[in-house]
Amino acid sequence: MxxxxxxxxxxxxGLDGHDVGAKIIALALRDAGAEVIYTGLRKSPEYIVRVxxxxxxxxxxxxILSGSHLELVAETVKALADQGxxxxxxxxxxxxxxxxxxxxxxxxxxxxxxxxKVADVVAAVAETLAK
Amino acid sequence: xxxxxxxPGPTLGPEIPSGIEVPEVVTGDMVEGSGERPGVYPFxxxxxxxxxxxxxxxxxxxxxxxxxxxxNARYKFLLDQGQTGLSxxxxxxxxxxxxxxxxxxxxEIGKVGxxxxxxxxxxxxxxxxxxxxxxxxxxxxxxxxxxYAMYVAAxxxxxxxxxxxxxxxxxxxxxxxxxxxxxxFPVKPSMRLIADTILYANRQTPRFNPISIAGAHFxxxxxxxxxxxxxxxxxxxxYVDELLARGxxxxxxxxxxxxxxxxxxxxxxEVAKFRAGRRLWAKLLRERYGVTDPKxxxxxxxxxxxxxxxxxxxxxxxxxxxxxxxxxxxxxxAQSIFTCAYDEAFQIPTETSAEIAVxxxxxxxxxxxxxxxxxxxxxxHYVEWLTDEMETGMRQVIDxxxxxxxxxxxxxxxxxxSRTAQAAKRRKEKIDEGETVVVGxxxxxxxxxxxxxxxxxxxxxxxxxRVLEKYQAILDSRDNAAAxxxxxxxxxxxxxxxxNLLPYxxxxxxxxxTVGEMVAVLKARWGEFQEPVKF
Numbered sequence: 001m002x003x004x005x006x007x008x009x010x011x012x013x014g015l016d017g018h019d020v021g022a023k024i025i026a027l028a029l030r031d032a033g034a035e036v037i038y039t040g041l042r043k044s045p046e047y048i049v050r051v052x053x054x055x056x057x058x059x060x061x062x063x064i065l066s067g068s069h070l071e072l073v074a075e076t077v078k079a080l081a082d083q084g085x086x087x088x089x090x091x092x093x094x095x096x097x098x099x100x101x102x103x104x105x106x107x108x109x110x111x112x113x114x115x116x117k118v119a120d121v122v123a124a125v126a127e128t129l130a131k
Numbered sequence: 132x133x134x135x136x137x138x139p140g141p142t143l144g145p146e147i148p149s150g151i152e153v154p155e156v157v158t159g160d161m162v163e164g165s166g167e168r169p170g171v172y173p174f175x176x177x178x179x180x181x182x183x184x185x186x187x188x189x190x191x192x193x194x195x196x197x198x199x200x201x202x203n204a205r206y207k208f209l210l211d212q213g214q215t216g217l218s219x220x221x222x223x224x225x226x227x228x229x230x231x232x233x234x235x236x237x238x239e240i241g242k243v244g245x246x247x248x249x250x251x252x253x254x255x256x257x258x259x260x261x262x263x264x265x266x267x268x269x270x271x272x273x274x275x276x277x278x279y280a281m282y283v284a285a286x287x288x289x290x291x292x293x294x295x296x297x298x299x300x301x302x303x304x305x306x307x308x309x310x311x312x313x314x315x316f317p318v319k320p321s322m323r324l325i326a327d328t329i330l331y332a333n334r335q336t337p338r339f340n341p342i343s344i345a346g347a348h349f350x351x352x353x354x355x356x357x358x359x360x361x362x363x364x365x366x367x368x369x370y371v372d373e374l375l376a377r378g379x380x381x382x383x384x385x386x387x388x389x390x391x392x393x394x395x396x397x398x399x400x401e402v403a404k405f406r407a408g409r410r411l412w413a414k415l416l417r418e419r420y421g422v423t424d425p426k427x428x429x430x431x432x433x434x435x436x437x438x439x440x441x442x443x444x445x446x447x448x449x450x451x452x453x454x455x456x457x458x459x460x461x462x463x464x465a466q467s468i469f470t471c472a473y474d475e476a477f478q479i480p481t482e483t484s485a486e487i488a489v490x491x492x493x494x495x496x497x498x499x500x501x502x503x504x505x506x507x508x509x510x511x512h513y514v515e516w517l518t519d520e521m522e523t524g525m526r527q528v529i530d531x532x533x534x535x536x537x538x539x540x541x542x543x544x545x546x547x548x549s550r551t552a553q554a555a556k557r558r559k560e561k562i563d564e565g566e567t568v569v570v571g572x573x574x575x576x577x578x579x580x581x582x583x584x585x586x587x588x589x590x591x592x593x594x595x596x597r598v599l600e601k602y603q604a605i606l607d608s609r610d611n612a613a614a615x616x617x618x619x620x621x622x623x624x625x626x627x628x629x630x631n632l633l634p635y636x637x638x639x640x641x642x643x644x645t646v647g648e649m650v651a652v653l654k655a656r657w658g659e660f661q662e663p664v665k666f
Contacts, residue, residue: 015223015239017312020352023552023666024559040664041312042227044235066223067479067590071238096477097443098587115442115572117563 001033002126007057011039011048013076016066021092021114025061028118029125045072049079052087058129059088059109069095070102077107088128092121138575141568147400148567149355151520157512162519169505171425172417173410175518177464178429182505183496187215188460189467190492191268193435195220195245196479197594198601199255202245206260208482212489216298217267218469219256220244221278226313228274228654230647231598241594244270247278248598249645251605253285262286263295268343268433268467273315275302276328277649280636283336287641299340299389299433302328305366306345308542308660309551310352315650318543320657324632325370326377331633333384343433344370345391349547351438353555356400357521359392360408361528362538362547364415368529369538371420381420385427389466392432394456395440401456402508403517405432405463411522415529434460437471445571449473454491461501462508468492474588481586545663552666602645609643617642618652625656 010026012019019041030036037055039048052060060080064072073091080087091103092112100111109128112121145152154161167173170180179185192214195202206217221244224236230248231240240246247253262285271278279300286296304321307314314321325342332341346363354362367388374384390408394401413428422428436456441449450473460468470488472480480488496502508514535541542548561567568574621635639649 015227015229015235015313016243017223017307018310018352019312020310020552020555024556026666027552027556038664038666040662042235066239067242068238075238094477096587113443114439115444118559119563 002122003029003032003034003129006034006059006129007037007055008034008059008061008125009037009039009048009052009055009057010061010063011043011051012041013043013045013048013062013072014064014066014068015042016064016068017041018065018093019063021065022061022063024118025063025092025112025121028122032122032126045075045079048076049083049085052080053083053085057087059090059125061090061092061125064091064093064095067094069093070099070106073103073106073108090125141565141574144566147397147517148395149357149400149521149524151517151524153513153517157516159512162512162515167509169509172428173413174429175406175410176506176509178409178431180505182464183461183502184505187496187502188465189216189266189433190214190489190496191216191218191433191467191469192485192488193218193220193270193469194480194485195222196243197241197245197590198598199245199247199252201591201594203256203258203260205482205485209485209489210260210265212486213493214489216467217260217265219267219269219271221269221271222246223313224248225278225646226271226273228277228315228646228650230645231595231602233647237595240598241590246598247281248602248647249605249643250281250284250288250640251643252601253281254288257285257289261291262289263291267298269298269300272301272304272307272311273313274646274650275300275304276324276633277636277640277646279328279332279341280633281640284637284640293336294338296336297338299343300328301345301391302342303345303366305369305538305542306348306362308662309362309547310348314660316653316657317660318539320653321660322370322373322539323377323628326373326379327631327633329370329374329384329387330377330379331631333387337387340387340389340431342370342387343389343391347391347393347435347438349551350393350395352551353558354551355554356395356397356404357524358528358554360404360411360521361525362532363390363392364408364412364525365529365532365538367412368415368419371416381416381422382424382427385416385422386424386429390430390432392434393438394434394436394460394463395438396452396455398455398459398462399514399517400521401459402463403514403521405460405465406506406514406518407522407525408432409464410518411525431466433467433469434465435469435471436460437475441471441473441476442569442572443477444576446473446476448571449476450487450491453488454495457491457495458499458501461495462506464506478588479590481588483586543663545665548663549665605643605645613642614639614644614648618644618648621649622652622656625653
């Protein structure tokens with residue numbers, strides 16, 4: 001399968017409690033062969049980065065639906081850099097089209113919204129991790 | 132160039148989203164003619180004998196963003212446009228019990244709702260608005276008893292008698308553990324706080340609904356219409372049991388239990404859901420608790436039209452979706468309706484989109500004729516058949532939850548959480564495969580710029596700074612000794628299980644103690660909920 005041998009952390013930064021998307025993606029990544037760790041709700045970027053390093057993951061997926069994606073992605077990127085962690089970062093949730101470029105510039109390897117097919121999200125993650 | 136051809140479109144299947152297969156024709160011999168009348172048990176046709184002829188539903192748009200001043204201005208705009216009730220959206224720090232200075236709070240200040248960190252913000256929110264003259268609903272759960280206390284304190288300060296307060300506080304923690312996620316404390320102390328609020332409110336603010344037991348969030352998180360109602364009624368029974376255990380009188384408190392649901396796109400499924408749920412709740416209260424007082428058996432509910440049924444592709448199509456859902460809510464007999472704005476799938480509504488959402492309700496109310504007679508679909512072979520089928524399905528869901536050990540256990544152990552996640556995955560697969568048709572997204576899609584929409588909402592970037600400034604000003608100006616004394620009394624009362632905490636919370640609010648301070652006191656006593664991470 002496309003993600004055999006890969007370890008992925010799905011995380012909910014900030015206070016947003018909507019976790020449907022995070023769980024759907026977690027289930028799909030697992031179905032595609034990845035080992036998936038899910039943080040549960042309400043985690044700080046520092047906590048997420050610490051888990052990412054301890055669990056030695058290949059990628060982190062942040063799920064954000066509260067409109068705080070620009071701040072939370074910036075904080076996560078900074079925490080990753082501070083720790084010298086080289087991990088692919090993906091962002092999913094209610095992200096307006098107008099913010100996609102800013103997130104990519106901040107360091108997100110992919111930005112996914114609810115309307116994308118789950119299979120396309122999994123394929124995009126697999127492609128990035130194959131590089 | 133080849134000739135233009137008609138796009139035949141997808142095939143319309145016989146199944147409604149709940150999974151019930153609908154016959155091509157439903158005939159009279161398939162339904163039992165009941166000759167039921169509205170306003171009498173079991174209320175299938177509605178709780179009032181005259182439906183909307185006596186009083187229209189409340190047009191209540193969920194709204195709030197930034198700081199109290201911006202939201203106050205939006206409320207005045209909405210009231211000017213003919214909105215008839217307020218619905219306060221609170222930001223996540225307020226919902227999760229963090230003061231704006233907390234590191235977890237900083238990025239979220241004012242994003243999904245208004246920041247209310249102490250009584251002084253509540254006073255600004257209602258500046259020039261009389262809480263005794265307009266009904267107000269608060270979507271708040273983890274900190275619901277605190278926000279209720281703050282509202283009562285604000286009314287006290289304005290000199291508004293408590294018995295004039297009308298409105299609703301969501302105050303339904305059970306569904307927060309499954310969907311939406313603004314829990315704070317473990318289940319048991321949370322249930323105590325909810326019961327305390329209901330019992331106190333019944334006495335002090337008798338016209339105010341101290342709970343709105345919500346299915347909406349289960350639904351948007353992935354479950355079917357049948358499960359939405361089944362989960363909700365199971366939660367409702369858990370609250371009734373808790374209230375009875377704390378000495379409540381069911382005939383009294385049941386009059387003020389209210390409910391809240393999503394309306395999604397299958398019009399008849401939604402109408403049947405409300406008719407079946409209304410009937411089933413009355414039957415459950417009668418069968419299990421021997422309630423006979425009609426007022427205590429009445430299932431009163433508000434709805435939201437939109438949510439996950441709205442999409443970002445071709446967003447103007449959402450106006451049509453909300454119109455159909457609005458009609459379903461009216462045909463189902465809702466007491467209050469919130470119609471989402473077409474851009475709500477991806478941003479805080481602009482003033483323009485918010486106005487269209489209000490106008491939608493006015494068109495349904497005054498032009499469509501749907502409100503002219505009670506339960507206009509009553510007696511339709513299809514609707515009556517589907518109402519029966521859905522009631523059977525809902526009873527089955529409740530039985531499954533009870534077989535597990537009841538709603539509280541099913542939530543503490545994550546059973547409802549994983550059931551919801553699995554349902555969400557299936558729902559998404561059906562959309563991805565094109566079996567569930569979503570026009571403009573998985574069928575009839577265009578990727579050529581028609582996804583654009585007029586106006587982008589931009590939250591004032593200075594909001595956070597302003598909120599923090601006002602927060603500091605309160606800490607500097609209040610009588611700190613009074614705030615500390617009130618918090619100390621709260622702490623002591625929290626240690627006594629038999630003590631109702633509401634008078635203490637109201638005292639804290641009057642002393643300008645902050646939401647974060649009150650929550651910190653209770654957290655130190657009770658700890659925090661440990662989420663069962665299941666998917």
